[in-house]
Amino acid sequence: AQTVTQSQPEMSVQEAETVTLSCTYDTSESDYYLFWYKQPPSRQMILVIRQEAYKQQNATENRFSVNFQKAAKSFSLKISDSQLGDAAMYFCAYKWASGSRLTFGEGTQLTVNP
């Protein structure tokens, strides 16, 4: 069974600085997707970034980028120039390419200090 582990229940960062959230996963599959979702206090789950396992290039979306290490089964999220609006719970998630289910990590609560 696939598992996703986020080892940092809470993180904090100063506004305008950079923070990295960690995620590791376990799977025996070779074709899969990895996601970072953001859930602010409003509780809407928002997709931040997506990575296809077959792509070697790390995904980036504006201030958000990932460090995807397939052999190490690691998928960290880097947030640059942190903003107050980045404060949220961040979930790392895995999906087998041929499956329907998302497997979520336990989440990392990010606080951004002004």
Place this chain on the structure above:
Amino acid sequence: DTEVTQTPKHLVMGMTNKKSLKCEQHMGHRAMYWYKQKAKKPPELMFVYSYEKLSINESVPSRFSPECPNSSLLNLHLHALQPEDSALYLCASRLMSGTSGVDEQFFGPGTRLTVL
């Protein structure tokens, strides 16, 4: 239209009530999901509909009854719930595009359910 809508936003019900949650999307997605989420926890999968057919039921108690009347609409019928069923109920629809490799779920804003 690139959103998933859910109604109502908030629902308070007694243990003997019958109520329904509604989810709608007009993105042409053919898979739709119900999740239950407790505070500070990840969403837990409840049901998956694929092409309007129930494809996954995560051993959810029968007091939760899903329904997919058409490809755009997903309902969750609630009956005789317990206080521990109080949670945020999230709906999601799934885009799958084989040619582009895109595969992601879009979430609605959720219904916050309180069972008294």
